[in-house]
Structure formats: C-alpha cells, structure tokens
Amino acid sequence: MHDLRAIRENPEAFDRGLTRRGLDPLSSVVLDLDLRRRAAQTRLQEMLARRNEAAKDIGLAKKEGRDVQPILDEMAQLKERLPQVEEEERTLGAELDTYLASLPNLPADDVPEGPDESANVEIRRWGEPKPIANPKEHYELGEKLGLMDFEAAARMSGARFTVLKGGLARLERALAQFMLDLHTAEHGYTEVAPPLMVRDNALFGTGQLPKFAEDLFRTNSDHYLIPTSEVPLTNLVNDQILDTEGLPYRFTALTPCFRAEAGSAGKDTRGMIRQHQFWKVEMVSITAPDQSEAEHERMTQCAETVLQRLGLPYRTIVLCTGDMGFSARKTYDVEVWLPGQNAYREISSCSNCGDFQARRMKARCRMKGEKQTQFVHTLNGSGVAVGRCLIAVLENYQQPDGSILVPEALRPYMGGLERIGMNV
Template sequence: MHDLRLIRDNPEAFDRGLARRGVSPMAGEILELDTRRRAAQTTLQELQARRNEASKEIGKAKREGRDADALMAEVAGLKDRMQETEDEERAVGATLEGYLVSLPNLPADDVPDGPDETANVELRRVGEPPRIDKALEHFDLGEKLGMMDFTAGTKLSGARFTVLRGKLARLERALGQFMLDLHVNEHGFTEVMPPFLVRDEAAFGTGQLPKFSEDLFKTNTGHWLIPTAEVPLTNLVADRILDLEDLPLRMTALTPCFRSEAGAAGKDTRGMIRQHQFWKVEMVSVTGPDQSQAEHERMTECAETVLKRLGLPFRTIVLCTGDMGFSARKTYDIEVWLPGQNTYREISSVSNCGDFQARRMKARCRPRGEKNTQFVHTLNGSGVAVGRCLIAIMENFQQPDGSIIVPEALRPYMGGLDRISLDA
C-alpha cells in the first residue's frame, strides 16, 4: 500500500516509479480524489459545527419562548446535507483506497529496468553443472524407480498433483527437516508452525487480495489456503507496535502451499515443477526501516547456503522492474541447474517489500520509551522450495543405472542411506 503523503509531496517521483513497472501515471487521479475527499471532510466539519450551533440556538429560543421553526428546518436541512456529504466522502475515499492498494510497490533505485525476465541481471554462479550423458528429467527417473506416481495423483485430485512413495517420499521429508534445522540452528530464525488457512485480512495484508484472488484456493468457510507461509508469518505482526530494539524478527516455517496456477495453462504440465500443492520452507524477516537492505542480502545468502550444502549448482539473479512480484521493491531469484532440462529454474525468490505490506497490516515499530512510530519493513524468501529441490537432487545426482546419490548433508535424515534405487 502506498503512502499518500509521499504522493502529495512528490507526485512526479511516484509516477516515475510506476512507469518503471509499466504502469501509467496515476498521481494526478490520486491527488484529485484526495482533494475531493479532504474537501468533503472540511465541508462535513463545517456542517457539523453549524448544526451544533443551530441546536444551541433552538434550545435558547425555546427557553425564551421565541419561534424556533426556522432553526429547526435549518437543522433538518443540515442533517440531509451531512448525509450526502458523508456518502460522497465515503465513495471518494473507497475509490482512493482502491488505487493505493491495487498499484504495485515502487522499485528500488538499483533495480534494473526491463519489461520481462529477459532483462533480469545475473549476479553470480556457484558450482559447475555436472556432465551427464542423456540426462533424464525427474519424472522419468521417478517413474522408473516406481516412487513418483502422477497417474495416482491425477486420479485422486486431478492435474498437477503427485503421489510420492518410499525413499522419494522420505527424501522430500528429509529436505524440509534439513532446511529448517539449518535456518534455525545456524541462521537464527525461529521455527513457527502457522495455520494453513487464513482470513481475508491476512491475504490482504501481504498483497494477495484483492488483486490476485484467482491465484488462490478458497474454502466454503471463507478461508483462503495459503499460497506460501509468507502470508501467516508476516501477518503475525499485523496491528502491532514493535520495539525497534527487538528487530529484526526472523521466522521460518515448513508448510504446504496451495496455488491455483490460474495463469499457467500449458506450462510445465509434466512432472512436479508446477503443482497445485507443494512443500516449501519460508523465511520471513521484520526489520526497522534502516535494516531491510542488509537483511535482504543476508536472507539471500541463507537460501544460497541450502544449495551449497547440498552440492547443487545455481545462479543468483536480480529481477528487473517488469518481472518483480506485486509487493516487492527488490527481488533476488536463485535458480538451480536442472540437467534434464539443460537450464536453470527458479528454486527461491527473496524479496524486500519495504513498508508496502506493513502499511496494509498496520505494523509499526518505535524505539523503546518513545511515542512516535514508523512502519516496519518486511522481507520474505523461499529457503527453499522443497519439491523443486527434490527435483534438482534427482537430476543432478542421477546415475547411469537410474539410481540417485543422496547428498551427504541429507544422509543423517535418511537413516544413513546414500543411494536411492530399486533395491534400496
């Protein structure tokens, strides 16, 4: 959500930021609505003052035995005008609020400009992609092992669902536990087990509503299935005033995620790349305004560490203005190498949202003992997507006989198992 005062103070800068995201100038319309709303508020105050004054005059006239009919007629007229003005103020305010909550966050100054993913900028590569003759994709490997069943998933739930069995099911569970232990024990995050269903207010707070309702699943009770643990974790600070000295607040969670993939028709139709349900370890940080830039770099390093420990090749890119998510002001994507596809694919996205979400959630902070508050900054990132990490391990550590080597970091979570094969 945007700061109306900043738009008033520098409408040109606001429109420049929108233009970088491919959005037409909106400051003029917003300020016109703001002027109309404030004028209505001023008129309402004037009418209220006159009504109060006239009411006193009516009382005085009656006490003195004078005719108060004209004053009473005036008060009745004032009441009607006040109702009309209140209706106008409410309607204009709703339109203004609609603009402020539906426009995307403005990009940070150092975000590269560009219309789409072709303008993203690679920052670094870590690890060498393995040389594998005739590398198979994960779905071929999984089906040959008899541990990845797409037919059963479709029978149970429809397209974009998968059933994992045996050692692959355990490997996915091991990955989630490994990531949580790393982020909690070494990176200083607090593990949280949040609800997987949230109310409208929570989905609004992080920017999923109202703009992206088609991307979510909704229950008949009115709850939304979480598309990521970012939603419940970030909303834990909604409507709160935090002590600045207690920040940054770092949280992590392993949860299922549910996405309708409304705009993904025809994309990644085979395999587990794009599912309606998947597991992900999420990292969320809540910081003071001056801490978020450094925290963004730190969180990205935390996500990269997961892939380094697993021995997976990856690259880190900064997204351009046209490829960032709605709530982000700057985003790093980490893409893991998939030999079966002979390309890098996203496995983590780490975003600094500034105070954009905090304004929607009314989440503030202040130095202990002081009265003045300011909005916190919120950050979120995958640490990392468990299903895609499973895919990456399968493809990068596949062997000529169809077996899969288990990375050393995961073996304690696999009961010491070092290879997944038909006979193991």
C-alpha cells in the same frame, strides 16, 4: 499500500516508479480522488460544527425571546443532508483505498529497468554443473524408479499433483527437515507452525488480494488455503506496534502451499515443477526501516547456503522492474541448475517489500523513548521450495543405472542411506 502523503508531496516520484513498472503515470487519478474525498470531509466537518452551533443558538434565542423557527428549519436541512455527505465521504474513501490497493509496490532505485525476465541481471554463480551423459529429467528418473506416480495422483486429484513413494517420499521429508534445522540452528530463525487456512484480511495484508484471487483456493467457510506461509508468518505482526529493540524478527515454517496456477496453462505440465500443492520452507523477516536492505542480502545468503550444503550449482539474479512480484520493491531469485532441462530454474525468490505490506497490515514499530511510530519493513524468501529442491537433487545426483546418490548433508536424515534405487 502506498503512502498517500508521499504522493501528495512528490507525485513525480510516484509516477516515475509506476512508469518503471511499465504502468501509466497515475498520480493525477489518485490526487483527484484524494481532493474530492478531502472536500467531502471538509463539508462534513463544517456541517457537524454548524449543527453543534445551531443547538447552542436555539438555547440562546429562547433565552433572548427570539424566533427559533429559522434555526429549527436549518437544523432540519442539516439532518437531511448529513447522511448524503457522510455516504459521499465513505464512498470516495473506499474508492481511493481500493484504487491504491490495486497498484504494485514501487521499485527500489537500484533495481534494473526492463519489461520482462529478459532484462534480469545475473550477479553471481556458485558451483560448476557436473557433466552427465544423456541426463534425464526428474519425472523420467522418478517414474523409472517406481517412486513417482503421476497417473495415480491424476486419478484422484487431476493434473498438477504427484504421489511420491518410498525413498523419494523420505528424501522430500529429509530435505525439509535439513532446511528447518539449518535456518533455526545456524541462521537464527524461529520455527513457526502457522494455520494453513487464513481469512481474506491476511491475504490483503500481504498483497495476494484482491488482485490475485484467481490464483487462490477458497473454502466454503470463507477461508483460503495459503499459497505460501509468507502470508501467516508476515501477519504475525498485523495491527501491532513493535519495539524496535527487539527487531528484526525472523520466522521460518515448513508448510504445504496451495496454488491454482491460473495463469500457467501449458507451462511445465510434465513433472513437479509447477504443482497445485507443494511443500516449501519459508523465511520471513520483520525489520526496522533502516535494517531491511542488509536483511535482504542476509536472507538471500541463507537460501543460497541450502544449495551450497547440498552441492547444487546455482546462480543468483536480481529481477528487473517488469518481472518483480506485486508487493516487492526488490527481489533476488536463486536459480538452481537442472541438467535434465539444461537450464537454471527458480528455486528461491527473496524479496524486500519495504513498508508496502506493513501499511496494508497496520504493522508499526516505535523507537525506545519516542511516541511517534513508523511502519516496519517486511521481507520474505523461499528457504527453499522443497519440491524443486527434490527435483534438483534427482537430476544433479542421477547415476548411469538410474539410481540417485543421496547428498552427504542429507544422509543423517535418511538413516545413513547413500543411494536410492528401484523401489528403495
């Protein structure tokens, strides 16, 4: 949500941010709605004040022996008009709130400008891709091992689902446990086991609703399956006033995520890249406003450390204005090398949302000894997507005989197993 006062004071900056996002300048629309609502509020306040004065005038008129009928007639008119003005004020307020809620966050000043992913900027790389003769993609490797079954998943659930078995099921579990241990023991995150179903207010708070309703799975009890644990983790502070001395809060969680992938028809239809259900380790930070930029760099490093420990080459890019998510003001994507695709693919996206989500959630903080509050800043990042990390391990550690070497960092979680072969 946007700061209405800031739009009033500097509409040019608001329009400039929207233009960088590829949108038309819209401050005039916002300010027109705001002006009409404030005018309705003023009329309502004046009418309520006059009603109170008229009640006093009746008593005074009776005391002085004057005719009270004109005052009674005026009060009758006020009584008739008040509900109309109240409804007008409510309608304009709801229209303004709905309009503001539909607009994305404004990009930070240092975000590169561009229309789409072609304008993203690479800022660093780590690791060198190993030469692999005739590298296979993960689904070829998994199916040949007999440990990845898309047909069985399709029979029971349809497209974009996978059944993992044996060594690959255990490898997925090992990856998740490794990430959780790393983030909690070394990176200072508090592990959380959150609800997997939330109500619409939680999704509104983090920006998934109302704009992205088609990407969500809704139950018949008016709950939604979480598309990412960013939603419940960030909402741990909704409608709260936090003590800045306790910030930043850092949360991590391993959860399944559920996405309809409504806009991805024809994209990544083979394999596990884009699924309706997948596991992800998420990182969320809640900070004071002056902490969020440093926290953003730190969070991105935490995601990168996962790949470094696993020996997976990657590159980190900063997304341009046209490629950022709805709630983000700045985003770093970490892309892991997939030799089977001969390409880098996203495995983590770390975003600083500033106070955008906090305004929607009414999440504030207060400095010690001060009465005035300010909105917190929220950040989220994949730490990392477990399924995509499994893909990266399979493709980067594939052997000529089709087996998969287990990265050393994962062997303690695999009972010492060094290699996954046929039906192992």
